[in-house]
Amino acid sequence: MTIIGNGAEAVIALVGNTVIKTRIQKHYRLKEIDESIRRDRTRTEARLISEARRCGVPTPVIRDVTDFEIKMEYIDGIPLKEIINTALSGQTGELIGCLHNCGIVHGDLTTSNMLLKDGKLFLIDFGLAYLEKTVEARGVDIHVLFQTFESTHTDHEELISAFKKGYARTFRHADEVIEREKQIESRGRYA
Amino acid sequence: MSGISILGLEGTAWNLSAAIVDEDDVIVENTATYKPPTGGIHPREAAQHHAAHIADVIRKTMENGNKIDAVAFSQGPGLGPCLRTVATAARALSLSLDVPLIGVNHCIAHIEVGIWKTRARDPVTLYVSGANSQVLAYRAGHYRVFGETLDIGIGNALDKFARSAGLSHPGGPKVEELAKQSTQYIKLPYTVKGMDFSFSGLATAAQEASRKYPLPDVCSSFQETAFAMLVEVTERAVAHTGKKEVLLGGGVGANSRLREMLEIMCEERGVEFYVPEKRFMGDNGAMIAHLGLLMYKSGYSTRVSESKVNPNYRPDEAIVTWR
Numbered sequence: 050m051t052i053i054g055n056g057a058e059a060v061i062a063l064v065g066n067t068v069i070k071t072r073i074q075k076h077y078r079l080k081e082i083d084e085s086i087r088r089d090r091t092r093t094e095a096r097l098i099s100e101a102r103r104c105g106v107p108t109p110v111i112r113d114v115t116d117f118e119i120k121m122e123y124i125d126g127i128p129l130k131e132i133i134n135t136a137l138s139g140q141t142g143e144l145i146g147c148l149h150n151c152g153i154v155h156g157d158l159t160t161s162n163m164l165l166k167d168g169k170l171f172l173i174d175f176g177l178a179y180l181e182k183t184v185e186a187r188g189v190d191i192h193v194l195f196q197t198f199e200s201t202h203t204d205h206e207e208l209i210s211a212f213k214k215g216y217a218r219t220f221r222h223a224d225e226v227i228e229r230e231k232q233i234e235s236r237g238r239y240a
Numbered sequence: 241m242s243g244i245s246i247l248g249l250e251g252t253a254w255n256l257s258a259a260i261v262d263e264d265d266v267i268v269e270n271t272a273t274y275k276p277p278t279g280g281i282h283p284r285e286a287a288q289h290h291a292a293h294i295a296d297v298i299r300k301t302m303e304n305g306n307k308i309d310a311v312a313f314s315q316g317p318g319l320g321p322c323l324r325t326v327a328t329a330a331r332a333l334s335l336s337l338d339v340p341l342i343g344v345n346h347c348i349a350h351i352e353v354g355i356w357k358t359r360a361r362d363p364v365t366l367y368v369s370g371a372n373s374q375v376l377a378y379r380a381g382h383y384r385v386f387g388e389t390l391d392i393g394i395g396n397a398l399d400k401f402a403r404s405a406g407l408s409h410p411g412g413p414k415v416e417e418l419a420k421q422s423t424q425y426i427k428l429p430y431t432v433k434g435m436d437f438s439f440s441g442l443a444t445a446a447q448e449a450s451r452k453y454p455l456p457d458v459c460s461s462f463q464e465t466a467f468a469m470l471v472e473v474t475e476r477a478v479a480h481t482g483k484k485e486v487l488l489g490g491g492v493g494a495n496s497r498l499r500e501m502l503e504i505m506c507e508e509r510g511v512e513f514y515v516p517e518k519r520f521m522g523d524n525g526a527m528i529a530h531l532g533l534l535m536y537k538s539g540y541s542t543r544v545s546e547s548k549v550n551p552n553y554r555p556d557e558a559i560v561t562w563r
Contacts, residue, residue: 057479058472075475077504078468081425086468156434177434189434 058090059176066123067112070094070176087117090176095119097153097178104151106144107171124171126164133160133202135211140170142215145191148172150220154179154186158194160201184222188229191216195230246536247301247308247333248529249294251326252318252346253370254281256290258301259525260308261533266526270300280399280409281370287321294329301525308337310541312532315343316553317372323549331544340541342532346523347372347555348383350489352534353527358514363485364477366470366502368492369523370395370410373437373470375477376555378563383555386480387435387473394466395492397439401462404447405455415459416495422460426453430465435476437469467498471505478511485512491522534562 053068054061062069072087095114098121102108113120129137141163148155155162156177164171181187194212198205217223245262254276259269274289276282302308313330316323327343334341351365364377364386373394375387392400395412402411407418428445431438442465450458474486486506488499499515506513520527535541538561 057476075468075472075505076508077471077501079425079464081427082430082464082468085427086430179433 056176063123066125068109068121068123070119070121072117084116091115091117091119094175094178097175097180101148101151101153101172101175104153105147106151107169108175109171109173124164124166124173126166126171128161129163129165129170130160130201132165133208135204135207137165137170138198138208138211139215141194142212142217143219144170144172144215145194145212146216146219146223149187149190149222149226152180152182154181154190156190158190159197160194161197184225184229185233187222187226188233191226192230192233195234244309244533244536245307246342246529246532247298247311248344248525248527248532249298249311249313249326249330249333250346250349250523250525250528251290251294251322252314252316252523253322254286255523256293256297256326257523257525258294258297259529260301260306261526261529263533266529267306268301268304269524269526270297271525272297276409279403281319283319283321286319287325290322290325294326298329298333308339310334310340310342310532310536311337312342312344312528312535314346314349314528315542315547316550317346318549318551320549320551323551327547327549331547335544340536341544341547342535342540343542343547344528344531344535345553345555345558346528347374347376348558348560349527349531351376351383351487351555352531353520353524354487354489354514354516356530357516357520358487360485360487360512360514362483363487363514364474364481364483365487365489366474366493367490368394368470368488368498369490370399370492372490373439373492374555375435375470375473377477377481377483378560379481381560383558383560385554385556386477387437390433390436390438391440392443394439394470395490397443397466398462398492400443401446401450405450405458410491412492412495415463416497418456419460419463419497421456422454424453424457425464426457426461428461428465430469432469432472435473437473439466442466463495463497467495467501470498471501474502475505475509478509483511485514487514489516489521493521494518538562 109121162174250257254274257271260267272293274286311334371393373389399411407414446462
């Protein structure tokens with residue numbers, strides 16, 4: 050077993066070709082609250098990962114879900130962060146268009162949470178994902194991604210414009226969301 | 241006394257306070273608190289209170305003849321009528337003393353006074369008061385808001401619930417006291433969306449629960465739920481920014497259960513936890529004077545023509561010139 054991630058609320062381990070994501074206990078909160086949060090979120094995350102795949106967004110296959118643990122397929126791909134170009138950014142736009150069309154907001158879109166494997170783009174880490182169809186939530190979702198583009202890729206303007214084109218190809222409310230994203234940016238939040 | 245000294249005026253809500261600080265310490269501070277006869281804070285009545293007492297508070301603060309290099313005041317956020325009353329006094333004082341005027345952001349003043357008094361260096365700050373609930377950290381010229389309430393502040397939520405349960409204003413300390421007698425946990429809505437939290441649904445659910453369950457149990461469950469939300473987002477911000485310190489500020493920071501929870505979280509994450517002494521947690525003139533001093537030293541001042549108050553002044557709008 051190798052620990053491949055250690056975030057604010059979960060530990061991610063790799064066993065063979067299975068990823069095990071375990072939500073860890075937080076001693077600062079009451080046991081009842083702690084367990085109900087971890088149980089609900091584990092369940093929601095597993096459900097949204099499967100739901101996204103049904104909507105045409107490649108995600109890891111879920112192998113097992115227990116109270117605080119998800120066992121899922123390990124995607125042995127290259128993080129988008131390392132290989133992004135305008136073509137892949139356009140493909141990312143199409144992917145997120147499908148996700149939003151499906152009513153899912155990812156909540157943590159970064160180029161580290163997208164993996165390329167055999168020409169197919171996979172979306173991972175649905176730990177902050179939720180079901181919501183408001184323009185605002187979708188706007189924040191893509192804004193967070195644009196911020197990653199800006200902070201880690203020098204050609205971010207071309208990447209963002211390619212993303213927007215891809216997004217509009219698969220999602221008919223794209224214009225509204227792109228418009229809102231500009232406003233969100235001017236509010237200067239979500240560093 | 242040597243070096244720079246600044247007079248600061250605070251009056252964004254119910255506390256009216258004036259202070260003079262220099263680079264080392266608070267030299268003098270005087271406060272007049274508006275206490276509503278019944279119910280919560282009425283903005284106009286609070287402003288009338290401030291108008292009636294501000295001359296006196298300033299006179300007392302200045303009576304020892306301390307040197308004043310600039311006059312700082314809370315430009316926002318806060319209750320409009322209160323802000324306008326205090327800003328008017330600040331402008332008059334700056335013109336009559338012929339010293340610069342400095343409009344400061346109230347939320348950032350809470351952070352900076354905490355840093356000053358605890359010797360934290362670059363913390364993630366949880367700022368919790370009546371109207372405000374935010375998780376902030378400094379990055380590239382601004383204090384960024386990493387998470388905040390989507391509706392009302394945690395203090396207002398506590399007050400709203402407390403009033404409905406027949407407890408007098410301010411409700412927070414009474415809820416905290418009653419919670420100590422609790423024997424069971426009652427499930428209440430826990431709302432964290434991404435990095436933001438929401439309290440109004442919780443306050444309503446707690447009001448309903450208090451008709452069915454013993455009040456101490458509802459008080460405790462309210463605190464446990466709301467504070468877990470605040471601590472969770474604070475922890476996320478720590479993980480995200482990689483910062484090594486957490487600072488608590490604002491009036492609700494006086495709550496010992498909230499402190500305990502933050503302490504446990506910080507210990508488990510291996511980061512330092514800082515809390516200033518109580519007088520610097522709630523609204524106070526010293527924090528306004530201190531931030532004024534930092535801004536003054538960085539060469540900042542506010543022209544009278546630009547000194548209009550802003551009841552919705554966000555901390556991330558202010559350009560940090562002193563870091």
